[in-house]
Amino acid sequence: MAVRWIKVLSALQACDMRLRDLETRLASIPKEMAALKARRDKAVSETSASAEAARQFERAAKAAEAEIEKLNAESRKLEQQSALVKKNTEYQAMLNNIALNKSKISQLENVVLENLDRFEEGKKAYRKVRLENEAVAKAAHAEFDELAEFAKEVRSEVEKLKAERPSYVCEIxxxxxxxxxxxxxxxxxxxxxxxxxxxxxCGNCHMRVTPQALTNIKRGAVTHCDNCQHFIYSEDAVD
Ligand SMILES: [Zn+2]
Known part of the structure; x- marks a missing residue:
């Protein structure tokens, strides 16, 4: 039969060790939650960055198209005016201007095509990134919810143990x-x-206990390790 002091102290210690484990676990949860939130935020912002990268090419194509429109309008105006000018040098200058616009337009058309191609590629890349990151964000979200649920369970066990603890304490x-x-x-x-x-x-300091202490614990007496002062007992005294 177990010696009474060992039994009551063991019961209190079991409660305290469980509390210590649970509280250690609880303490690490906010950091884990923050990491999950950061993972989710990163996935979301990567997706927006990818969409923005694609849109830049679309904007560049549109800007070049607008520039083409402007040059075309300018050339049309020059053509109309050229019909009215009388001086040959003036007429020639207008034709030169129209020719210059034509060459600019041809360059800009290449810019439009190039940017539209890159916009298509960007959209494809965006779809891939979005798909991957949606999965990452969803998993992080689910893990976050699970962790919150787990923290709730741990907290409720902590409360239960704290409520139980006085019943072990009063035995000592x-x-x-x-x-x-x-x-x-x-x-x-x-x-x-x-x-x-x-x-x-000794199970705490791993030093050999004194013969006197060994004699005491064999008798089931309350005994401390001479080295580390922890309470020591023999398994034989419990069985
Ligand atoms: Zn010890």
């Missing part, structure tokens, strides 16, 4: 409890109560 006398609490909150995050193995090695 003041001195033992204060010693336990000190060890629990110690900086090494170990377990306050540990077993000593068959070779007499």
């Amino acid at each position: 006398d003041g001195e033992m409890l204060s010693s336990y609490t000190h060890l629990l909150n110690g900086k090494n995050s170990g377990m306050p109560l540990v077993a000593v193995d068959a070779n007499g090695i």
Whole structure:
């Protein structure tokens, strides 16, 4: 039969260790959620950037088309005016201007075609990027929701354990409890109560416990490791 002090201290420790695990898990959740949100935002902004990249070519094509329109209008006007001029030099200058516009228009037509081609390519690339990123964003969103649900479950278990904890605490006398609490909150995050193995090695500091301590734990007495001060017991005392 288990020695009573070991039994009650084990019960409290089991509660505290579970609380410690759950709280550690909870503490890491906001960072994970932020990472998921960032992944989703990145996918969304990549999609917009890809659409914008395609639209740039469309705008360049439209700007060149507008320029062609302007040059055509100018040439038509020059043709009308050229019919009315009397001086040959003036007439020649107008014809030269029209010829220059024609050459500019031909260059601009190439610009239009080139940009329309690139716009088509850009649209194709955009569709691919959108498809991929929609999947990424959707997965990140689902994972985010799952994590939020998980955090809710963890928080509810934490609440439950915190409500249960006083029922374990009240079984333990003041001195033992204060010693336990000190060890629990110690900086090494170990377990306050540990077993000593068959070779007499402390489960916390891994040093050999003294023969006197071994004798004490075999009797089931409340015993501390001489090295690390943690509560020690023998598995035999529990069985
Ligand atoms: Zn120890």
